[in-house]
Amino acid sequence: MNMRSAKTWFVTLAMLLLLPGCWDTKDINKQYLPVVMGVGKGSTEKYKVILQIPDASGRTQILEKESKSISKAIDLIRTDSEKSIELVHLRLLLIDRQVAEQGIVNIINFAVRANDISIKGLVGVIDGDFEKTMYHQISPTPEISSYDFFSQDAGWTPNQSIVRIWEAYQNQNSYTEDMAIPMLKNGERTLFTFKGTAVMRDDRMVGTLSKEETLLFNLFKGKYSGGTIEVAQNTSVLIQDAHIKHQTQWSEKGPSIQTNVVLDVVITESPEGKGNGVIEKEMQEQLSQQFNRTVRKIQSLKSDVLGIGMIFRPQLTEENLKKWKTKWFPKLEQKINVRVNILNEIYFKESANDNENQGQMIKK
Structure with a gap:
């Protein structure tokens, strides 16, 4: 075997040794x-x-x-x-x-x-x-x-x-x-x-x-798609979009925050003759009360699950950052205002002249 052939065999053998192989594979069965x-x-x-x-x-x-x-x-x-x-x-x-x-x-x-x-x-x-x-x-x-x-x-x-x-x-x-x-x-x-x-x-x-209180948590986290809210008897709406804005302030008493929630909704079920304005007002009052009860409950547990501290984080010194949960969050004053926009109304209308009684969608 000449020198050239020996070098070729040596390189080939070295490459084979470097191959990972499948010696450590396991049978899925x-x-x-x-x-x-x-x-x-x-x-x-x-x-x-x-x-x-x-x-x-x-x-x-x-x-x-x-x-x-x-x-x-x-x-x-x-x-x-x-x-x-x-x-x-x-x-x-x-x-x-x-x-x-x-x-x-x-x-x-x-x-x-x-x-x-x-x-x-x-x-x-x-x-x-x-x-x-x-x-x-x-x-x-x-x-x-x-x-x-x-x-x-x-x-x-x-x-x-x-x-x-x-x-x-x-x-x-x-x-x-x-x-x-x-x-x-x-x-x-x-x-x-x-x-x-x-x-x-x-x-x-x-x-x-509760499941109803969890909705507020998901709104703060941006996870609201597909949420259905029952406003009153026989009245339900589907959340299409949500916009949340926070106004923060830090006084001698401590931190305060006002959260404005705007919900774009579609009516999925409502009694005949109940106007959009009435439904919007009912929703705004009901959700504002519900959300404010929920934040008071969360604050009583001394748990910042809504992540309010993350909103104040740019304003916190390193010392106040470490004391947020123990000192500042219990002093937090928080209020939530809700505004509702009805995008359209969906209901089924039976026509007296329509023998097949087909449902029709009407958009307003």
């Missing part, structure tokens, strides 16, 4: 891919971890273990499992209310630090029987998963809050904002029933918001 993880209070240990693993038929397999730490509980599940446990498809992290009231900092920190868990995963609080909710199943439906309950492309509405793992981590370490976590329990004919929102102060649950 030898893996369990949980999509939901539940973390509750164990009967003998600090945590009980429950994993929901769907299969192609739409059924769900449940695996669980207890331990002093979440990572150890998952390791124990792996030990007794006939397949490897991979968390790369985890979409939903559910936390028992008892655990949430004691603090979730360890749970969120674990989820963020775990290399195989996506920080885009959603977080929820189970209000009710933890095991019953985690083990609850409905008839096999391969196209429906637990995390669809929170999907804005599926059944989500502005009466439900939504928070991802990275947002929970950010908020529990924030000087100027607290988090709101959706609350649920097992449904009768559905996987879950939405109950409202868990209000957190730092990493602990300190109160709740």
Whole structure:
């Protein structure tokens, strides 16, 4: 073999050695891919971890273990499992209310630090029987998963809050904002029933918001699309657009803020003869009262879930920034004014001469 051929063989061999290869690949049939993880209070240990693993038929397999730490509980599940446990498809992290009231900092920190868990995963609080909710199943439906309950492309509405793992981590370490976590329990004919929102102060649950009160939270977060408001009996409107402006002031007494909310709505249902002006007035009065009650309730919980501190952040010194939740937020004076614009009215009109009684849409 001449020198040129030897060099060619040497270069070829070196390139082959540099190829990554597929020696560490795993057969998907030898893996369990949980999509939901539940973390509750164990009967003998600090945590009980429950994993929901769907299969192609739409059924769900449940695996669980207890331990002093979440990572150890998952390791124990792996030990007794006939397949490897991979968390790369985890979409939903559910936390028992008892655990949430004691603090979730360890749970969120674990989820963020775990290399195989996506920080885009959603977080929820189970209000009710933890095991019953985690083990609850409905008839096999391969196209429906637990995390669809929170999907804005599926059944989500502005009466439900939504928070991802990275947002929970950010908020529990924030000087100027607290988090709101959706609350649920097992449904009768559905996987879950939405109950409202868990209000957190730092990493602990300190109160709740009803579904109606959650609407204000989502308005502040810009998540209002598709929201339906019932104004009075037989009168409902659909939110098309929302505009929010804040006027802030800082006096010797402390911070104050006036929030002006303008809602563009479409009437979806109303009694015959009830004018747009009457509906607008009713909505403005009702929502202003409701929103102001909600902000007073939130302030009594000493939890800045609306993120008012973020609005004042440019005006805060570093010292006041650190004291926002403990000193300044409890002194905050906040008022909300609501104005409503009706874009059009939708109703069905039956014509006496129309034998088919077809509905017509009339725009005003």
